Amino acid sequence: MPIETAPGLEAGIMLSSILFCLGLAGLMMRRNVIFMLMCVEICTNAAALMFVVAGAHWGNVDGQVMFVFVVTLAAAEVAIALALVLQFYHRKHTVDIDQLNELRG
Amino acid sequence: MSAQELFGILPLLILSAGIVILLLQVSFWRGHLGALATTTITLVLAMTSCFWVAGSLSGATSSIQVTGLLQVDYTALFFCLILLLTAFAISIMGYNYLRLRCDPKGISGSYPEEYYILLLLAMLGACTLIFSSHFATFFLGLELISLSLYPMLGFSLTGDLSPKREKLQSLESAIKYLILSALSTALGLFGIALIYSASGALDFVGIASRITELSQTSTLFATGVTLLLISIAFKLSLVPFHIWTPDVYQGAPTPTTALIATVGKGAVIGFLLRFFNILDLYSSQVLLDMLSIAAIASMLVGNLLALMQTNIKRLLAYSSIGHIGYLIVAFIIGKSTFGTEAVIYYLVAYIITTLGSFAVIGLVADSVEEKVLKGEYPESPLSDVQNPYQRAFYRGLLWRSPWLAGCFAAMLLSLAGIPLTIGFIGKFYVFTAGVEGQMWVLLAGVVIGSALGLFYYLRLLLTMVQRDNVPDINNTGAVQIATSGQLLLLILTTALLVFGIFPQILINWINAL
Amino acid sequence: MNFVFYLTSAIAVVATAMVIFHKNAVHALLYLVTSLLAVAVIFYQFGAPLAAALEVIIYAGAIMVLIVFVIMMLNQGDSTVVQEQTWLQPRTWLGPALLSALLLAQLILLVSSGKISSNQTFHYIGPKQIGIALFSHYVLAVELASMLLLAGLVGAFHLARRKKIDSEGSSNAY
Amino acid sequence: MTLLAIIIILFTGGIIAWLSERYFKAGGRWISLITLLLTAMLLTNYFTFIHSTGVGTAEPWWDSLQISWIPRFGIDFHLAIDGLSFLMLALTLAMGIFGVLMTWNDISFRRGFFYFNYLWTLAGVVGVFTAIDLFLFFFFWEVMLIPMLFLIAVWGYEQRIYAAIKFFIFTQASSLLMLIAIVGLVYIHYTNTGQLTFNYNALLNARLPPGIAYWLMLGFFVAFIVKLPALPFHTWLPDAHTQAPTAGSILLAAILLKTGAYGLLRFNLPLFPESSIEFAPVAMTIGAISIIYGAMLAFAQRDMKRLVAYSSVSHMGFVLLGLYALDTIAIQGAVMQMIAHGLSTAALFALVGALQHRLHTRDMQQLGGLWGRLPKLSAIALFFAVASLGLPGLGNFVAEFTVLVGSFRTNHWMTALAAIGLIGAALYALLMMQKVFFGKLNKRLEKPIREHEATDLNIRESCALLTLAALLVFIGLHPQPIFNIAEQTVQRSTTKIEAVLNIQKFSPEKISSQTHPTRLEHTSIEDTTP
């Protein structure tokens, strides 16, 4: 059933782009690993947002199905990421990503 | 879903079954060798099933569509087979690695068995990726690889016996890969979403049916494909998205490094071939230009970075950047007489050689680790000569362990593209493809890259024949690697030479696709 | 209706901006939840109630809570605010912000330059349709998603074990 | 089959030599010697062909062997022999034997592996000289490098690794260009005829668009002149020669450099006649400059081996000059120069090696006045020094003279320039004699010479060297057999080129200054001298 009054697909894409870029900016500027994880979630969420918007635009289920998978991924990824963060904190006693620089050159 | 469809994805089913069985087995009875056995049996069965499936494909049904998400055809099965073989080799390398890191008799144990579960999961992801004909399966397959790789990268973290330095490096590589890969996934998803926005379809055939009107009207689609390509370039570590490669390769457990360098890239290449073919992206000059620039940059930057590198794992990481650059050169001409063939051949060459060289490094490091555990060797290397990951350690290896060094030399020569090895035929294919496509700039890049590459491959090679300042890790100076490892190296070297001298064998297989 | 969309969009953007600039992790997380809730509202507006629900339940509910849990576990409360302050100097964020702005500009340019579609109508897609799709056409994908979760499970289980981490130095002195 | 047998025997001989060292200390060198003698005996099978050189017969090959190898690309394992190949094979095997004899006791480290590499290099070279499938040619071209690399890198002198890598990168990078050119050539032939083949005989008839042909020709050319070596790609040679062990230097100088010249004659000229004609003035200039520049650098060296190495640059310049004169006499001269230079320079390197082995230095500042102590060695060195400066009556003179006579017909000024190189040769050869053998005995040498009493050449070395000397005298006084054997191959190149020239001659606008002034049209000197 069509929804006549919704804003355009473009608006959705714009919003999603803005959110994605914000996430990217945060990823680049934060040194705290946990913040970085949050920023990754922002980025993922931005992509997921676009799937839903596009799905609504085309009127097929694929968009929301992809959303489901993206959320699944986000959950699994965060689980592993947090496990690694815990290990990181316990070994280095910091969450500063810049401390992870033994491998270089 | 019909029975034929189910039969088509038999390799995937077998892998899934293997995963479940292994899970159950581990929860009841932990045992390293047992896990290895289950894994190898699963892999062998999956390989066999590839042949069955291939046998059922014929004439009219040269490909099977499985619920619109997967598509099984000869090329995909060939890739699948290659990757499963690789996984087999990696499981052997992994066994030798874990044997020395995870104390089986430890009080709580450090559970090496998970490694095999993750390996099988990664293989499931890789095979899915290759079979995928839909963005959902593409995405899930890709992420399945990544998600299994994160813990595998950080695996020595939990090994009771792993040296502390190794643990920290392993952790670092896992976190770095995770953050960067997550971003790349997000970007790729963003790209897929854009493609979906533009086309309204997620399956490749559906997109392809709309492609003519799309490419004329919408930059949305092009943007989406570009973003997706960036994500793929990241996985392939093409310049400028290569920057994670050396750190992750160096820090990871060597079998995982081999996995990420071979399966991680091979599956993506397999997918890319299908993706470009179905969507006919070869007609898009912009994309080809992008790929060309990335390829040239990869060949130059990768080889330049490797030039003065003394850590062998990093060196191979850099060299793999260059090699993917060469591969992309062949890839760019795409659907021509030699294009696809060249890509597949080069990929096989790359996989065999990379696997072999990482196997050597890993096995040598393992043999040192064994001595450390026995207390015969300093725990933390005092100098480069004592560090098995440093070039200096390989001084005079040919005199100390001639067979091992011979295998490694063959690998290096293959990487350098010298005749008698498969790497040469691969490079020859690249040249043929390049000439066919008349891509002289790219070929110039290949030549310059190869010339640069020669320098560091040769330096490493000649380090092995050096006569003085040879490290002495025990009285005879020989490096004694595990028997299974020896066998693995022997097989890989034989394949490398046989396919190098009689390439027609492999060409026939590829052309039978 | 459009007004609601723009309002919630603005909330989402502002809240997200707060996330990346805020010093306190817990506060930032709350802003993130706010942002996610705003996105859920948008989903609802676009006729995707299931997505909206999942966004709230899984994203805001489960994943964020997981992060909160870890923040608490690491004791990342007020104590680190000062540290975050020093880390987040204009010098640090200016470059990334500019780069992101550039990327955004490019994306907007590219998205707006092409005509998307003449059709500006949206469709309501309910949970039922999605459920049917998931368990018919997408059943293999769902199975794969389960494998994905399995991988996450095995990985997290393996990595998060903290055995001997604290008592290191006893048996293997590295 | 004989050709295949030769290659296989060399390969297996290498492996046996390697393995035997474990059980029998001196096994490697004896097995090498026996292997080489065996192959030399096999080569004598072809003696019957020497006298039956009917010029212009349809089948130019004396013998050939064709086995399908990679059908996907139309690549065959295709060996064949003709006069030129025969000469080169004979040179290769002779120098191989010479090298073994001269360095009988030099090697002490991993002797078996040394001879393995030695024989494999030779096998590769034999392959290069007999392969007439372009892919196979390239294959052997590369295969011969690896063992050579090891020879330099393992048994070389102080800077061996640097020299080995430099040597390898130069040759390899340039040969990649050749590979591109080969593939390009094959591909054009394929698009023209629909037949995918790397067969030399088939590709001879490929019709190439002029522009592309020029580039392809350059691809081959660069690879070959790097090996030759000619300016500006010669800088690997002094390092490689100097750092290589004596046997390696002998192989490099006597044989490996010849592969470049062989390639030019076998491939460049017949495959790309038009482009070669167009390019000839440039190539001749490169050759002439190489002659002078090499001589000048040889003169400036302190290291005796470097001196000989630079003299090779100079001498091989004559080959380049001669080949690109595109004149029968000059090309014959170039072939002769390959052989004569092989003999004389190999002997010089052997002598420097003998000195280094005895006195542990190659620095000419630390040598001097050796005639009094090592009269035999000095006398033989004098002979070869004189040979290398092109004394008439020895092979090098015949070669240089015919090259210059022939190339003078094509290009007066470059030939005159090249002839100045003869003075340069005298300069460095005599400088070497003066600094090393004449003058007072260097004080630094009094001790080492006294310590090793029997330092002069022994019977084995003397015989090997005197045989070379006799050969040089023989080809200097009676070079006709070699001219006869090579004639057919040379004819085949020149007839193709002359055919092109004739076409050009009849289209008047195409005649430009660089074309070949034939003897028929009596161009006066004003035409060529401004």
Next chain:
Amino acid sequence: MQGLLAWVPLLPLIGFLILVAIPLFHRSEPPQKFVACIGVGSVGLAALLTMIVAFTLFWKTPSELVNISLWQWMLVDNLQVGFNFHIDWLTIVMLLIITGVGFLIHLYSVGYMRDDMDFRRYFAYLNLFVCAMLILVLADNLVLLYLGWEGVGLCSYLLIGFWYKEPANGTAAQKAFIVTRIGDTAMAIGLFLLFYEFSTLNIQQLISVIDGQEVNTEIITLACLLLLGGAVGKSAQLPLQTWLPDAMAGPTPVSALIHAATMVTAGVYLIARMHPLYMLSEVAMNAVAFVGATTLLISGFSAIAQSDIKRVLAYSTISQIGYMFLALGVGAWSGAIFHLMTHAFFKALLFLSAGSVILSLHHEQNIFSMGGLYRKIPLTFICFTIGCACLAALPFTSGFYSKDHILLSAWEYHQGVNILWLAGILGALVTGVYSFRLLFLVFLGKEGTASTHCKDANTPVMSIPLCILAALALFGGLLAPPLQAVFGVRPDEDHSAWIEGVAIAMPLIGLAIAWRLFLHEQKSGEQRSPLMQFWFSGWGFDWLYGHLLVRPFKYLSQINHNDIIDSLYKGTAAVSRQMNALLSASQNGQVRWYLTSFAVGSILFLALLVAL
């Protein structure tokens, strides 16, 4: 009968081979007697053979002279070179001089070199030289001639540097070889030009081709000049004369044989041999004549200023060959050869006598430390006097006849007083001065520092050749060679008597000047007037060449001895290393930096999309 002539060069070659091969079979040095037998015997046999053949041929007509074909040397395309000998009277005269004088000098050497360690090596070289020289004159084509030509050059090099322990000798030897090689190279280019033009290098064919057709004079001129280049190199004429004085570093008999009697006259032989070619080009003829005239004056004056007995003789040799070139240049072919022959006799005599002096004075060569030796070594004195008389062309000596012939030809050439003739006359005066200066300073006057230790070193084996040569020098003027068949007969012209008178007077005036200036002068060589110093240094040619050619070349090659082209590649390597360092710095291990690079990469890719 003539076929036997093939053995003439072969005999010395066999001698050479035997002498060289001895160490292969015999550990110690063989006895001197054996070596002398081989060395002298082979040349003696050759001389005997030549004389017999010449004697038998003397009665035959010229047409019966034949070619001897040994074997085909080179046959490529139309380049056809045989190992063939051509025999005519010019050849036979040269053969007689070479083997005859050569034999005498060999014989003398047995005595002269009796105390030398390297007796065998000496005779080996000498035999090889004779062989090469014989091939040179026998060759029927220019390539074979070139073989002999370079062969004698090599032997000259070896013999100049015979006493290798003294570095100066080596330098002199090198100089000799390289300077002559410069000429040889010119000659080689001349050969190429001739072949290019006429498609043959056979001398007789060449001549017949030239006769038969209309030829381009300019090419002939160029070819002649190039050949002249070779000739001036070998014959030490201007501008390549500088090597000969230094060549005196070799043993004195060597100087007699190679640097006076035979090899240095090869240039004369070459031009005489190629005379039909030269006759076609006036420019070339004039060039030859002027080279000769200039050289004879310059070196004549240089000879006056020298203090080394051998250097005086060396400069006089250059001067006398200048006369021969003058003769060639004015077309007096047989005059040139005649002078070549007489010069061979008297110059060999002079050198051998000088050798006796040097040996008697224990290797003292400075004429200012000699003097008054006529009492102590009378035989040498007599021989030397005869030699000087011949050199100065005092009437009725052999030198007089030949030089007179040349001067008359020069007069005739331009029908009157001309610069060439004047140069010849002035040269005759100068010759008189320096030859008698030498005689006076060495044998007359007060005893010098070295004279007191003088001990007559002449043994019979040395005296006999001296006597024979003295006789030849005195009476050789009667043996005018029968060269009409080769050069054609020139009509005799009558000359006014004053011309003859001038020619006779000049040497006498020279004698008087020498008597006046030098008989009682015993000042040491060090203090010279600037003019004398200039002459002493050989007109500064060495200095000039040193600064003009040698030093720049050495400098250039020295600064480039590391090969500037290599720096190109080293530079490439350095740039690669820099790039490596730069890129490696980008791998700094910082995740945020990596993320930034990722973002930048994405921006670049999208920018590409935007741009296209």
